[in-house]
Amino acid sequence: MTKGRVTVIDIAKAAGVSKSTVSLVLQGSPLVNDGTRAKVNAVMRELGYVYNRGAANLRQSGSKSKIIGVVVNDLTNGFFAELAVGVDMVVQSAGFVQFLSNTSENLDRQREVIASMREHGISGLILSPARATEAADLKPLIAAGIPVVVAVRNVPGAKASSVVSDNREGVVVGVEHLVSLGHRRIAFLGGFRDTAVFDERLAGYRAAAAVCGLDADEDLIVDSPPSRAGGAEAIERALSIGNRPTAAVCFNDAVAFGVCDGLRARKLEPGRDFAVVGFDDVIEAKTAVPALTTISVDPQGIGRRAAQLLLKQISAGKAEAEAIVSSVRLVVRETCGAANGSPLGRTQA
Amino acid sequence: MTKGRVTVIDIAKAAGVSKSTVSLVLQGSPLVNDGTRAKVNAVMRELGYVYNRGAANLRQSGSKSKIIGVVVNDLTNGFFAELAVGVDMVVQSAGFVQFLSNTSENLDRQREVIASMREHGISGLILSPARATEAADLKPLIAAGIPVVVAVRNVPGAKASSVVSDNREGVVVGVEHLVSLGHRRIAFLGGFRDTAVFDERLAGYRAAAAVCGLDADEDLIVDSPPSRAGGAEAIERALSIGNRPTAAVCFNDAVAFGVCDGLRARKLEPGRDFAVVGFDDVIEAKTAVPALTTISVDPQGIGRRAAQLLLKQISAGKAEAEAIVSSVRLVVRETCGAANGSPLGRTQA
DNA sequence: TTTAATAATTGGAACGTTCCAATTCAGTCA
């Protein structure tokens, strides 16, 4: 009975029409008679027909695959999981499906995954690139006319669209907030120097420092792995210099948590003895003790916007590369010391 | 020049062989001469050939699509994100790709997503089912001979394989731990009653209570939404009964956090005045203050196991439904009160 | 040298769909 999958021809036979007509029904063409359409639909339901997109796609041989690829560098990180969810939302409601893979920051794996997605005929790609991804990695995709949107991290030199958060502005706002609390010696802690995000955030730090007339002391900038351990290490180094900082804006929240750890190890209480500002507003930032003051970015929003942009480019056939920067906002909690009445910076300056 | 995609025929022409030979090379057949193979490979690289899995899949018309579908009920929940990562790991190294979608606990969306995946010809499905998923939802898949593995939550009555954590045993261990600390009045808090997971965990509670000879007081079992807010509500109700509990094992960590909130609202300190045990060991459990004693399950491990099982079934053609229960372990931290020397339960009993 | 066996290679059909050009079918108009 079930001698194979039921095809459009089986439907045609059972409904007493030709396969072409069935095909027309499938695509919702207005050319078919309502009666015929109803009959065909009924038969399809009855026989349990399932559409074979592979075959359709083969014939159409274009970017009509209704698959969009999503590649993220670290799914276990809530930030990127949210991003993927944002993408999925818009992609799904546009009738596409999402091919999601995780690279774990591994460039080789990223290459494999992208290659595999190409073989499957994705009609577009959203990429949150692994560290050190180069424009060359995206070249073949773009050359093949497959729209690509990079998210979160820029890929310098790539002719792809991008949706990133306003890293520069975020740090500017963070620094200004600290300045408004009376701080003058503000450090910038954590992060790998060779990344685009680091560059942007550091640029924000420098710009704000210049505007506020702070000391431009290179000792106040200390890089480290962008992790909790890295943060602890960074604050350690920052406190060992002659003219100590009284506050810091950190590369990201993980670093900020590490900075708090390091502070406590020195019997300094974050928010009271030293002001800390993070970046990202990860989920734990709110519930940590003390709660982390940080720059909030909306990963789900970035995902949604990236997906919208991609869909636009897909339907437009070919579009110009576009760069969207997603705005950020400061969330004041406890670690900056703004909560307790007496701004600590001022007492020390 | 690029008048279309380069096909196996183009390669054949350029390499001076037939398309069949190229195909053989593609599948790594031992039938082709090494020299020929090398030449073909060279030409493929030169012309930038990309394999068209859609076409191949069409011909093979079997479950060789190398796509496996992964559907989770809530990707923003770190637990399920980890699950997906675990799946991705093994699936990727087996040369498959993962089609991942998020249902947000929405049954309709789950149906759509599964249908869409079928159209794309997945060769297997891993499903972390949305609440209230029924066996009927999986019926067509299974009838079509597509292997299905449900993870985390069982779907009662479905003839599919499953990988779930040992919910019953987890609660047993939790209760026994509390008993060993001297507690006799132990509540079971939170969770929706109509779910399989709730049933299993509650069964563990009842079994342990019976074994330990605890009062079988139905008032000690209070359900609620499985969320932080639900937990606060549950403890509130639990503390309002005549003979109050001195400890609780909670449906999950979110509930446990809510219980801690509710306790504090009553000026009771979790771990000192009341013992709390969670379930899941989410990432925040470790860093919360006080740190949460909880039952640790390994979502990534569940993902990996589910994927392995699925791959096994795919390659075996058709396998018996198999049920794997993934073991859990108790992680003793602060909220159970075991840390501070004097077990609180005993002083109150 | 012929024959048999083995190693490589090959053309064509098939997979399930879409598209195109062509056809049939009712009506309508002169």
Next chain:
DNA sequence: TGACTGAATTGGAACGTTCCAATTATTAAA
């Protein structure tokens, strides 16, 4: 009635691969 319309339907070719049976090239045995 016959030519003309527009609407509805249709058969076949095509998409890029794999598989099968058949063919050719190579080597070993007689």
